[in-house]
Amino acid sequence: MKATLAIQRGALDETPRTESFEVAFEHGQSVLDGLRALRREADPSLAFRFSCINANACKECMMLIDGKVDYACTVRLKEGVTTLAPLPKKALIRDLVTEIAPPDERLWPRP
Amino acid sequence: MTTAGNNDAAAAPTHIETDVLVIGAGGAGMYAALEAAGAGAAVILADRSLIGRGGATVMAQMTVAAALGEQTPDHWEHHLSDTLAAGRGLCDERLAALLCEDGPRRLREMDDWKVGWAREDGRIKQAQAPGHDRPRCAYVDFLSTGPAVSRTLRSQLNAANGVRRIGELMIVDIAIRDGEACGATALHMPTGHAVTLAAKAVIIATGGLTGLYRRNSASSNMGGDGYALALRAGAELIDMEFVQFFPIGHLAPRLVGMDPIMWDPFRYKLGGKLLNAEMREFEQDYATRDNRSDGRYVLTRDLATYAITKEVEAGRGSPAGGAYLSFQHLPEAEIRSAFGPVVDRLAANGIDLAKHPVEVAPIAHYHMGGVRVDEALQARVPGLYACGEAVGGANGANRLSGNAITEAFVFGARAGRNAARYALQSSTLWSPQAADPALDLLRSAQRRDAPNLAAVVAELKALMADMVGPFRTEEKLRSALEAIERLKTEIGDIPFSSAAAFDPVLVDWLDLRNMLLVAQSVTVPALARTESRGAHQREDHPGLDDTWCVNQLVALSRGKIELNRSAPATRRAAA
Numbered sequence: 001m002k003a004t005l006a007i008q009r010g011a012l013d014e015t016p017r018t019e020s021f022e023v024a025f026e027h028g029q030s031v032l033d034g035l036r037a038l039r040r041e042a043d044p045s046l047a048f049r050f051s052c053i054n055a056n057a058c059k060e061c062m063m064l065i066d067g068k069v070d071y072a073c074t075v076r077l078k079e080g081v082t083t084l085a086p087l088p089k090k091a092l093i094r095d096l097v098t099e100i101a102p103p104d105e106r107l108w109p110r111p
Numbered sequence: 112m113t114t115a116g117n118n119d120a121a122a123a124p125t126h127i128e129t130d131v132l133v134i135g136a137g138g139a140g141m142y143a144a145l146e147a148a149g150a151g152a153a154v155i156l157a158d159r160s161l162i163g164r165g166g167a168t169v170m171a172q173m174t175v176a177a178a179l180g181e182q183t184p185d186h187w188e189h190h191l192s193d194t195l196a197a198g199r200g201l202c203d204e205r206l207a208a209l210l211c212e213d214g215p216r217r218l219r220e221m222d223d224w225k226v227g228w229a230r231e232d233g234r235i236k237q238a239q240a241p242g243h244d245r246p247r248c249a250y251v252d253f254l255s256t257g258p259a260v261s262r263t264l265r266s267q268l269n270a271a272n273g274v275r276r277i278g279e280l281m282i283v284d285i286a287i288r289d290g291e292a293c294g295a296t297a298l299h300m301p302t303g304h305a306v307t308l309a310a311k312a313v314i315i316a317t318g319g320l321t322g323l324y325r326r327n328s329a330s331s332n333m334g335g336d337g338y339a340l341a342l343r344a345g346a347e348l349i350d351m352e353f354v355q356f357f358p359i360g361h362l363a364p365r366l367v368g369m370d371p372i373m374w375d376p377f378r379y380k381l382g383g384k385l386l387n388a389e390m391r392e393f394e395q396d397y398a399t400r401d402n403r404s405d406g407r408y409v410l411t412r413d414l415a416t417y418a419i420t421k422e423v424e425a426g427r428g429s430p431a432g433g434a435y436l437s438f439q440h441l442p443e444a445e446i447r448s449a450f451g452p453v454v455d456r457l458a459a460n461g462i463d464l465a466k467h468p469v470e471v472a473p474i475a476h477y478h479m480g481g482v483r484v485d486e487a488l489q490a491r492v493p494g495l496y497a498c499g500e501a502v503g504g505a506n507g508a509n510r511l512s513g514n515a516i517t518e519a520f521v522f523g524a525r526a527g528r529n530a531a532r533y534a535l536q537s538s539t540l541w542s543p544q545a546a547d548p549a550l551d552l553l554r555s556a557q558r559r560d561a562p563n564l565a566a567v568v569a570e571l572k573a574l575m576a577d578m579v580g581p582f583r584t585e586e587k588l589r590s591a592l593e594a595i596e597r598l599k600t601e602i603g604d605i606p607f608s609s610a611a612a613f614d615p616v617l618v619d620w621l622d623l624r625n626m627l628l629v630a631q632s633v634t635v636p637a638l639a640r641t642e643s644r645g646a647h648q649r650e651d652h653p654g655l656d657d658t659w660c661v662n663q664l665v666a667l668s669r670g671k672i673e674l675n676r677s678a679p680a681t682r683r684a685a686a
Contacts, residue, residue: 011612028365028460039565044616045609051165051330055172056368057258058164058330074368093301094612105162105276107125107299107306 001025003034003077007046008085011094018083019043025077031084032061032072035096047095048072063087063096124296124305124550128541129155129275130534132295132310133527134282134337137166138516139499140316141264142217142523143530147314148273150531155308156274157297159281163265165332166318167477167500168519171257172370174238174248174379176513177214182237182246187211189244194514197242197411198479198507199645200660201350203680205486206505209525210518217520218249226263227251238379240512241411248513253453254373260516280306282336283553283621285313285344285495286545292344292494293540296549300618303611305553309541311534312494314526315341315482319500320629321354324475325569325576328357328372337501338632339625341482346490347675348665349503350480352637353646355510356581358415359385360474363431366460371474373453374436375512377464380449385419386435386468387427393434394418413509413646416473416581423472433472438464473581477515479506479646480633483664488526494533494540498526504662504680508645556606556617564607564619571598571626579634584651588638595634599627635672636663 003023010016021042023034035048051058054073061072064085072084090098099106131147133140136158144156158165178185190211195202222228222235228249229236237246251259268274279300286294286307294309317337321327338348359378361371377383387393394410397418410418419434429435438446443465447454454464462469481503488496499519506514578591602623609616640663642656643649664675 011610026365028367030367036565039615040563040569041566044560044563044565044619045614047610047613047615051160051332052170052370053331054367055170055370057169057370058160060161060164071368076367094610097301097613099301101161101278105278107277107280 001027001079003079004081005034005038006081006083007096009095012092020081023077029077030073031065031075031077031082034077035072047093047097049097049100060100062100124307124546125299126307126309127155128309128539129153130310131155131312131314131527131530132157132308133314133316134295134340135166135316135318135499135501136162136276136278137316137318137499138168138260138264138519139501139523140166140314141268142520143314143316143498143527144274145264145267145271146524146527147531148271150528150535152273152531152534154274155310156268156276157280157282157308158278159300160330160332161278162276163261165330167329167333168516169257169261170328170330170370171260171516172254172373173256173375174240174250174513175218175256175516176240176243176248176511177218177517178211178247179215179218179235179237179249181235185245185247187215190214190247193243194506194511197509197511199509199655201507201644201662201679203504204682205680206484206502208682209486210505210514210521213521213525214517217517217524221260221263221520224263224267226259240379242511243513250376253451254370254376256516281618281621282340284549285340286541286549287344287492288540288542288545290345290492291540292492293542293545296546298553298617298621300613303614303617305550307543307546307550309539311537311539312496312530314530315495315497315501316499316523316526317501319478319481320633321475321478323572323575323626323630323633324354324580325572326360326472327475328360328370329475334622334626335478335629336622336625337497338481339628341490341495341497342628342632342665342667344495345492345667346495347483348480348632349483349662350507351503351632351665352640352663353479353508354475354633355412355477355479355646356416356473357476358410358412358419358473359436359471360476361469362429362433362472363470364461366462368460369456372476374469374471377438377450381438381441381446384437384440386437387422388429389427390435393422393427397421411509412512413648417648419471419473420582429470431470431472433470435468436471437468439466439468441465475576477510479503479508479510487529488522489529494537496526496530498522507679508647552606556608558609559607560609560616562601564602564616564623567598567602567623568619568626571623571630575630579630579637581646582648582650583637584649585638588634591634592631592638595627595630598623602627631672632665635674636665639663639674
């Protein structure tokens with residue numbers, strides 16, 4: 001099976017662009033599995049956060065998946081197009097990475 | 112503490128000063144920060160992930176061992192005997208005794224902080240895990256031990272004075288001046304900016320190295336970076352060849368949203384049968400090798416790993432290459448009463464335990480080895496401490512179930528307190544030159560996209576799993592060393608980069624710099640140890656060899672791995 005991931009790319013100071021990637025998957029695999037495979041097979045510069053990979057314990061991989069805020073580690077890959085974008089209400093850092101650290105846990109607390 | 116600089120990437124590095132720098136904000140690092148601050152030190156708690164979200168602790172769905180004596184009378188000396196027996200002659204008895212003696216105090220402190228240990232009739236419930244002589248393992252229902260521990264320590268940190276938490280900060284190297292630790296150099300991941308940190312004491316709390324293996328139960332940031340930091344700082348590592356494989360890691364069907372090691376608590380509570388492809392129980396076939404079986408849970412981790420691997424090799428594995436784990440002998444109601452909402456999470460993954468077995472296989476889970484420290488948790492480098500899984504020695508050749516979170520608490524607290532005491536008696540040794548080598552390294556980064564470093568990381572993990580996994584031979588280990596050298600040449604000495612902000616290519620390069628060094632630090636002593644003991648099994652050297660009842664020490668000497676031996680530390684020698 002093949003999934004198409006249409007991913008919003010770019011840093012804060014760039015015009016956002018959408019890039020589409022095709023990724024092969026097996027039944028049950030997660031969007032995060034697909035993103036990690038994309039880095040190995042297509043574009044290692046793709047930025048997204050994750051830590052625990054599987055357990056839905058770290059909550060770092062939150063992003064906009066088909067327009068809905070969700071975890072990349074629990075949403076399954078599907079055939080056809082899945083759109084991925086950074087969280088809309090958080091400051092963008094790059095690609096799918098936004099500023100989600102609590103302000104008092106950042107190097108430079110921002111207002 | 113002062114902060115200079117801003118997020119202008121062209122500016123000079125941001126510089127921060129503190130008394131104690133704690134690297135890694137899992138259970139051990141958070142405990143260390145709390146105790147160091149409690150002792151009056153200014154503390155920076157840095158993590159490359161978000162604070163309290165990365166590392167192993169948050170992933171732990173399992174149990175925490177301590178001689179609380181809540182279910183049956185117990186004494187920490189009994190816990191120590193079990194720990195030493197599991198360690199198969201290689202434990203540092205001083206560290207093991209510390210773990211067992213301080214454990215109950217820390218579990219009760221966590222109880223006061225409302226971690227929520229599961230209770231029965233008002234008493235903390237203690238399960239009996241393999242290798243323990245009595246029920247000793249506390250937990251938080253349902254499968255929530257790690258998240259509850261992380262949440263509890265995070266709220267203590269929120270309320271504590273004197274701890275500055277900085278997430279998304281990847282430590283590149285520890286700064287050394289005249290042979291002593293004086294701070295560190297770091298990469299601020301969101302901006303790509305370099306940061307220098309002056310500290311009178313530095314604590315490595317970066318966890319283990321299971322991220323070096325293809326299948327593991329670790330967070331993404333557990334590639335062993337703390338071991339590489341320690342080696343380059345001049346510290347020794349001990350017992351690096353002992354990587355614990357968890358025998359029944361989830362294999363199939365694909366399970367998301369849950370920790371792959373979650374089947375162990377199911378077995379504690381419900382039994383659960385391990386079956387081969389013939390749907391026949393096989394643990395008893397291997398049980399005679401182990402005289403510490405407790406009846407209900409037949410094999411300790413190293414023997415269960417061996418049993419499953421041998422069944423697969425004999426052509427009796429499950430379709431995905433492991434064993435079946437079945438709960439079909441149990442009524443559905445019993446499964447639900449034991450695991451409540453978890454049953455629904457399994458159903459969302461298409462798993463119905465009353466109807467079908469799952470497939471399980473060994474998975475890299477924990478590393479017994481680590482930074483060699485004294486009883487104060489100090490490395491041979493003055494001012495450099497380690498705690499948690501990053502420490503080697505306490506668990507010898509094989510760790511007892513339930514000791515990992517206990518050691519995070521106990522060693523974290525002690526390293527924090529001792530580092531604070533050391534820092535408060537010292538004046539700063541910091542000089543900007545101590546950060547120069549790491550700053551020069553970061554400045555030399557070049558935009559490159561070949562080879563794909565994410566693929567190189569995957570290649571290294573496959574290599575470690577296939578050649579330096581639970582069952583080893585001279586041939587496999589030699590081929591691993593050659594491959595590691597080849598990968599070192601491929602990535603070279605100049606960091607790759609792809610962007611300024613949140614650059615995963617630069618992070619992969621810095622990770623590989625560490626991972627390849629740590630992979631060597633595991634493989635070299637594994638090749639030298641021509642016997643089988645605990646988690647180190649040599650197919651070409653089966654069985655214990657009494658002359659190998661020694662620890663192997665790894666150090667860096669002019670950039671090359673140097674291997675030494677020493678007799679395991681005893682409590683008498685420490686007195």
